[in-house]
Amino acid sequence: MITLASDFGSPYPAAMKGVILRESDARLVDVTHELPRQDVRAAAFWTRETLPYFPPAVHLVVVDPGVGTDRAALVGRVGDHAVVAPDNGVVRPVARRIAAETGEDPEWFTYEYDDPASTTFHGRDVFAPAAAAVHEVGVGELESLPSITPADDAVDLRFPTASVEGDEARGEVLVVDDFGNAVTNVPGAFLDGRTGDTLSVNGTDAPVETAYAAVEPGDRLVTVGSHGYVECDVNRGRGDDAFGLEPGDDVRLRF
Amino acid sequence: MITLASDFGSPYPAAMKGVILRESDARLVDVTHELPRQDVRAAAFWTRETLPYFPPAVHLVVVDPGVGTDRAALVGRVGDHAVVAPDNGVVRPVARRIAAETGEDPEWFTYEYDDPASTTFHGRDVFAPAAAAVHEVGVGELESLPSITPADDAVDLRFPTASVEGDEARGEVLVVDDFGNAVTNVPGAFLDGRTGDTLSVNGTDAPVETAYAAVEPGDRLVTVGSHGYVECDVNRGRGDDAFGLEPGDDVRLRF
Amino acid sequence: MITLASDFGSPYPAAMKGVILRESDARLVDVTHELPRQDVRAAAFWTRETLPYFPPAVHLVVVDPGVGTDRAALVGRVGDHAVVAPDNGVVRPVARRIAAETGEDPEWFTYEYDDPASTTFHGRDVFAPAAAAVHEVGVGELESLPSITPADDAVDLRFPTASVEGDEARGEVLVVDDFGNAVTNVPGAFLDGRTGDTLSVNGTDAPVETAYAAVEPGDRLVTVGSHGYVECDVNRGRGDDAFGLEPGDDVRLRF
Numbered sequence: 001m002i003t004l005a006s007d008f009g010s011p012y013p014a015a016m017k018g019v020i021l022r023e024s025d026a027r028l029v030d031v032t033h034e035l036p037r038q039d040v041r042a043a044a045f046w047t048r049e050t051l052p053y054f055p056p057a058v059h060l061v062v063v064d065p066g067v068g069t070d071r072a073a074l075v076g077r078v079g080d081h082a083v084v085a086p087d088n089g090v091v092r093p094v095a096r097r098i099a100a101e102t103g104e105d106p107e108w109f110t111y112e113y114d115d116p117a118s119t120t121f122h123g124r125d126v127f128a129p130a131a132a133a134v135h136e137v138g139v140g141e142l143e144s145l146p147s148i149t150p151a152d153d154a155v156d157l158r159f160p161t162a163s164v165e166g167d168e169a170r171g172e173v174l175v176v177d178d179f180g181n182a183v184t185n186v187p188g189a190f191l192d193g194r195t196g197d198t199l200s201v202n203g204t205d206a207p208v209e210t211a212y213a214a215v216e217p218g219d220r221l222v223t224v225g226s227h228g229y230v231e232c233d234v235n236r237g238r239g240d241d242a243f244g245l246e247p248g249d250d251v252r253l254r255f
Numbered sequence: 256m257i258t259l260a261s262d263f264g265s266p267y268p269a270a271m272k273g274v275i276l277r278e279s280d281a282r283l284v285d286v287t288h289e290l291p292r293q294d295v296r297a298a299a300f301w302t303r304e305t306l307p308y309f310p311p312a313v314h315l316v317v318v319d320p321g322v323g324t325d326r327a328a329l330v331g332r333v334g335d336h337a338v339v340a341p342d343n344g345v346v347r348p349v350a351r352r353i354a355a356e357t358g359e360d361p362e363w364f365t366y367e368y369d370d371p372a373s374t375t376f377h378g379r380d381v382f383a384p385a386a387a388a389v390h391e392v393g394v395g396e397l398e399s400l401p402s403i404t405p406a407d408d409a410v411d412l413r414f415p416t417a418s419v420e421g422d423e424a425r426g427e428v429l430v431v432d433d434f435g436n437a438v439t440n441v442p443g444a445f446l447d448g449r450t451g452d453t454l455s456v457n458g459t460d461a462p463v464e465t466a467y468a469a470v471e472p473g474d475r476l477v478t479v480g481s482h483g484y485v486e487c488d489v490n491r492g493r494g495d496d497a498f499g500l501e502p503g504d505d506v507r508l509r510f
Numbered sequence: 511m512i513t514l515a516s517d518f519g520s521p522y523p524a525a526m527k528g529v530i531l532r533e534s535d536a537r538l539v540d541v542t543h544e545l546p547r548q549d550v551r552a553a554a555f556w557t558r559e560t561l562p563y564f565p566p567a568v569h570l571v572v573v574d575p576g577v578g579t580d581r582a583a584l585v586g587r588v589g590d591h592a593v594v595a596p597d598n599g600v601v602r603p604v605a606r607r608i609a610a611e612t613g614e615d616p617e618w619f620t621y622e623y624d625d626p627a628s629t630t631f632h633g634r635d636v637f638a639p640a641a642a643a644v645h646e647v648g649v650g651e652l653e654s655l656p657s658i659t660p661a662d663d664a665v666d667l668r669f670p671t672a673s674v675e676g677d678e679a680r681g682e683v684l685v686v687d688d689f690g691n692a693v694t695n696v697p698g699a700f701l702d703g704r705t706g707d708t709l710s711v712n713g714t715d716a717p718v719e720t721a722y723a724a725v726e727p728g729d730r731l732v733t734v735g736s737h738g739y740v741e742c743d744v745n746r747g748r749g750d751d752a753f754g755l756e757p758g759d760d761v762r763l764r765f
Contacts (some may be wrong), residue, residue: 286521
């Protein structure tokens with residue numbers, strides 16, 4: 001199985017699929033090709049939150065604002081999973097998440113390539129062939145590929161940590177999802193036992209609830225989202241607009 | 256085969272796919288994840304118009320504004336097809352449509368679950384596991400699942416019926432499709448033998464045609480759409496804008 | 511393998527998939543359903559740039575502003591590939607491209623049909639069944655289908671050719687991709703050995719570079735895109751906006 005995630009929209013992912021299918025009979029599963037464009041941090045978040053649900057697979061992740069520069073192509077292995085991506089940090093968080101779940105340490109490799117057909121579409125010309133090659137040789141045997149060498153200093157990416165003290169938490173909006181839910185980095189435990197209480201989000205009040213429909217359509221709420229973090233939402237509406245929040249914004253939450 | 260339909264956009268459907276693929280080798284087919292957001296009626300329409308074309312399958316449909324409340328998870332069986340969805344009526348019309356085609360009556364079951372990992376993403380934590388379980392045990396054997404009990408009073412959803420008298424029809428816009436075609440609930444037979452005639456739609460005139468290209472680009476027409484209903488369209492343009500129509504609007508059609 | 515490309519958005523492609531899967535166990539691969547709406551030329555470009563990367567397959571392409579008129583349904587064969595599409599030119603460029611790569615001449619056939627269930631959705635009622643039938647009988651045997659007859663005068667579509675004289679090229683914007691890159695028809699060779707030089711695009715200057723990230727975020731550049739043509743781009747932004755270019759616009763490039 002090869003999963004595919006990118007910020008390519010349409011129709012560039014098709015070229016990657018074609019390239020892979022020329023080399024492999026792998027089942028292909030689209031994760032998404034609508035990742036926020038050229039936003040490595042958002043891609044790192046969303047792949048961390050989706051790929052660990054899959055059975056062992058080769059995970060191709062291409063969000064690559066540095067395409068054509070001398071950034072390397074990276075292959076990682078964590079247990080029976082492999083990740084293939086540009087060396088810009090995008091797959092480090094998902095590798096740590098899978099590692100935490102499987103107890104296996106990630107191993108990192110550089111995938112050597114020369115003279116790709118383009119300088120602007122390495123998803124097609126570098127990463128898709130790499131994913132197919134890793135899949136065909138097998139994740140457990142990937143270092144037998146002649147194009148693979150150990151990577152000592154892969155670029156890392158870590159999400160900021162929130163601080164929680166008593167009734168107050170300070171953190172950041174990590175992403176806004178397609179529904180408009182503003183996902184912070186404040187751990188959901190901050191809301192434990194507080195259902196029905198009022199929380200101030202940068203001065204805007206909203207009740208803590210466990211279901212969107214606990215408030216009227218159009219009304220604000222704060223809840224623990226499916227990622228385990230505090231989210232600022234609106235029932236049948238957009239939380240980002242109602243709370244005035246964008247990815248990267250600081251948030252101060254106070255009971 | 257498991258088909259997937261939701262209003263999740265990107266990337267939440269990927270988590271559902273991962274969860275299913277951990278439990279099943281089923282072929283997965285994306286129906287759409289761009290259903291009008293949190294619009295149960297539109298989802299009921301579009302699944303009724305697409306799922307019956309499939310061979311027997313488990314159809315996962317998640318449009319769920321009541322997620323986290325005490326609405327049940329529903330499993331239906333109609334012949335060799337199964338539907339898995341929140342108990343909000345969304346899969347009742349498609350079940351009736353398949354029943355009409357196969358001659359089999361739908362049977363309804365509640366899928367019991369407790370303590371899902373989230374209160375906001377039952378697509379991942381309740382419905383995807385349910386679909387995988389139904390697929391693995393087999394549609395014909397689904398009541399052998401310990402989590403399944405008969406459902407006596409599943410929520411129903413019915414589309415309004417148009418009234419037709421001679422040269423006049425009164426109905427409603429059911430949905431607007433991605434092309435901007437405003438699909439009414441007036442049966443296409445209302446236009447039988449009327450090609451070339453002029454129809455008034457809430458006072459706006461347009462010719463009855465059997466092809467978009469029968470009128471100039473940008474011009475209005477009325478036709479029988481692929482769903483069998485009267486549609487208000489524009490050749491290479493948007494009928495909803497040109498006729499001033501939105502889902503739920505009343506329409507009065509007069510020759 | 512059957513690939514699917516259309517301008518249908520959501521959820522109409524699902525009906526095509528269902529229809530095919532009732533007749534065939536073929537692997538289905540979505541190329542895209544977000545082709546520029548009812549834009550035959552853009553669809554011809556994008557299918558030419560993606561389908562040749564696939565292994566031999568039946569390629570279903572439905573961008574069909576003439577649906578319901580008397581335009582024919584076309585089936586083409588080039589080597590082990592088949593294309594199935596409306597007879598409006600949309601698959602002629604991809605057939606030529608595959609022919610150039612395989613050395614096989616395209617052969618064209620008309621797919622006869624009568625009384626499809628709708629006049630507005632031949633993707634579901636004509637082209638999907640045709641693709642399934644071609645797949646099931648086998649590309650090499652497709653003329654054994656009773657619905658197939660040789661097509662003598664299929665509609666053609668050719669992209670305009672740019673003219674290059676010394677330091678000046680005159681051409682046209684063929685498409686704008688999802689990133690906002692304005693892809694011209696000027697061959698990339700026009701930029702050979704010019705990296706770092708300044709090029710005027712209709713009077714707007716930009717440097718020739720081999721990577722988006724060679725310029726600051728938000729700055730213009732000109733590069734050879736993955737299609738082999740000169741593209742007008744912005745690093746982490748939209749080239750179409752920054753250069754004031756739309757598909758079909760004339761471009762005059764001067765060093």
